[in-house]
Amino acid sequence: MNRPITTIKQIADATGVHPSTVSRALDPKKRHLVADDVAKRIVAQAEALDYQPNRLAANLRLGRSDLIGVLLPDIANPVFAPILGGIAEVLSAQGYAPIVADAGNASSQQICFVERLLSQRVDGLILATVSQDDELVGFCIQRGLPVILVNRSEARDRVSSVVSDDDMGMRLAVDHLVGLGHRRIAHVAGPLSTSTGALRRDGFERAMLHHDLRGVVREATGYTREAGAQAAQHLLAATHDVTAIVAANDLLALGVLDVLKQRGLRCPEDISLVGHNDMPLMDVVSPPLTTVRIEHREMGRIAAKMLAERIKSGSPEIRHVVLRPELVVRGSTAFRAVEADA
């Protein structure tokens, strides 16, 4: 009934051989070093005793842990669920297990979590938390810990990353709106300290410029619905002729939507709205959100795969994978209202 933890030594005793022989017999790569009949007896005995190798012990010897730390800024944010799903999927297929930490946005707290993970001797780290110039990344590099950035990247290219093409994403959004006749387009940017905030803002401005347009930009204080609402308030208070808004992220877009409703503005009739991410359920909000889709799950998968390779190869090669986003047109964007033309 109670934990009859079987060790290699017990198998050895039961089989009348030395523990080292058992170890070899149980390792596929070393089994050839053991006489066939002995190996069979050992394997049989191991099964009979329901042996589970103790990875703690093995890993202490081998200097690894088969553990990967995953740092998220906010588990509750729905975009991270699919990323985490992709990560978990690949990691477990590769023999690793993910330790997730909901580490927030504060560098100090993140480092605290990483130190914890370090003492657990994680083999690598996947960061979804980084800012443009991140203290944490330097911290990890210093300690020689393999790191991959996912979703957000760094300004300096110190480590590998998997992100979406933010520039293209914004181009898709702006081109779509311009194609619908919009000219006065505003942007609710994410925190400019994050790559997604800064690069999407840049992308927005570049895409607008390409059409000889300039748009108002308002930076939100965080990637939350509330921050989006707040930014939208400011935006609408300052400018009266905006016909479309591009948000740096769906959550921000929802916040914008809240303000539109609250102000009696209809979406898309009065103001068109484009989000970013296409996170779960964006097709079912009202109106269904036109947004730039990012394959988050795939993003997680690639990040995990790259990290596993990085660990196995040991080579510190830096690679940046940039995924192509895709515009999903739904109900929150429409032709520019004629009245607004005046």
Next chain:
Amino acid sequence: MNRPITTIKQIADATGVHPSTVSRALDPKKRHLVADDVAKRIVAQAEALDYQPNRLAANLRLGRSDLIGVLLPDIANPVFAPILGGIAEVLSAQGYAPIVADAGNASSQQICFVERLLSQRVDGLILATVSQDDELVGFCIQRGLPVILVNRSEARDRVSSVVSDDDMGMRLAVDHLVGLGHRRIAHVAGPLSTSTGALRRDGFERAMLHHDLRGVVREATGYTREAGAQAAQHLLAATHDVTAIVAANDLLALGVLDVLKQRGLRCPEDISLVGHNDMPLMDVVSPPLTTVRIEHREMGRIAAKMLAERIKSGSPEIRHVVLRPELVVRGSTAFRAVEADA
């Protein structure tokens, strides 16, 4: 630059004492065994060398891992994000780290994951995956592994659990609808193999009976939007006079909503709809969903707390925490249309 892993032995050499003395000086509970000045020197040296204790080694000796396995049936399902958030929050505060596994619904695969976790010597397990009679639970009990069930429970009370009061939840939903004048109410049940599916179904029937009503029930094949849509199709094809539908879960409700729209039925004007869970964003769908709110984050917190206590105390006491749900009335429910009265 590269990983200068400091060990206790290095500190010992640098300080001119024995490793065991270092170990004691660095352990708050044993520091009193070491002369004050020596302890200070050791601590200083440890900081200078940027010492990080190797938990692998300590835990091998101590027979633990400070790791907790968390099994989810589907990371992508938005209800699990807050649960996981609550778990992570408490666990890290208690010195544990969560290993999450997206283990699906198949018992065989789940056991596979648990064996993996077992070989990593996790100190305990939090299961969000269980069915009414779960093979996995027996498996864990047999191995003496502390387990807590969260969100779903077992029919047999073999281990502690934290769940919502499903019976009350359905009563809230049904009473609300009856209060609005509805009489012909149907239920889209979750898989009856899960406690949430079965108990909510029972709760629905009991609540209906309390009003001398009987409602049609249709079991969905899973907790997904598609399964909800499928169930709704069947339901609406079989019965024509339903004025309200109670879904066992928000995702199912969204599926029902899809079918209503597709059939040209308006919600709530033609048919009222109640969900369950109040998962993120349910306030922003169209129409905003009336639903039974469950404090998922709190649920995760409590589960983690109970598991930590269980591990520390070692007592196999079984406790069942049942959280009170709360009805959140939004736009998907309305007074029964008068025409339907005929």
Next chain:
DNA sequence: ATTGATATTGCAATCGATTGCAAAAAGTCA
């Protein structure tokens, strides 16, 4: 100064698996 108590420190085993090296066993060939 001697005894006894107490405070510090060191020694060595331990947790469980892995592996280089050497010993033993088995097989090959002249």
Next chain:
DNA sequence: TGACTTTTTGCAATCGATTGCAATATCAAT
């Protein structure tokens, strides 16, 4: 049969921290 491979197995160290026990140092009291 002896010399030489090759196969199979055992020994013992190792990973890094913890801890019971023993040894030494310190101090007080007589």
